[in-house]
Amino acid sequence: MTSKHLIEYENANSRVRAVYDDIKQTRQVADVNNFWKCLAAHPDNLERTWQSLKHIMAPGALDALTKELIYVAVSVTNNCTYCIASHTASARKAGMTDEMFGELQAVIGMANETNRLATGYRVPVDDAFLQ
Known part of the structure; x- marks a missing residue:
């Protein structure tokens, strides 16, 4: 559609x-x-x-800004231009600054890079992380 x-x-x-x-x-x-x-x-x-x-x-255990930041991160990772725009606007309305947006993009980029590396290398999960 x-x-x-x-x-x-x-x-x-x-x-x-x-x-x-x-x-x-x-x-x-x-x-x-x-x-x-x-x-x-x-x-x-x-x-x-x-x-x-x-x-x-x-409203819940996570505040509105945190939820919007997570939504932006997932939208960037999924390459959804519409949701990136919509939830970036909502995050700004909830208090996101330009500095926060820049850090968010850095975290998204790093997470995607290290996720691909861990997946590609098939890194076994440490026992300490399984608790």
Whole structure:
């Protein structure tokens, strides 16, 4: 499905509008972003994804900024341009500075490099790490 299938609020059915309204209220935004508009073509997927994301990203043992930084890191690793942009914006809103962003990118790069090395060399896991 391509971006030409975005479902705008005024064209959405009541089920999709209810999810859009929840997103707007939860995130305190005037409109939902294109990710949700695209998923709206499949309301089951829209509802399930929104409920899961809302639950996972809600306050918990990790603060909002930490969760957004993790989301950016995974998005960079998965090469998802959309999620990188979306969650970088959310991380900035939650307090991420330019210096933090630079360090985050360094950590992502290093983790990917050492992960590939450990995988390629098939390094056995140390007993001390298995506790």
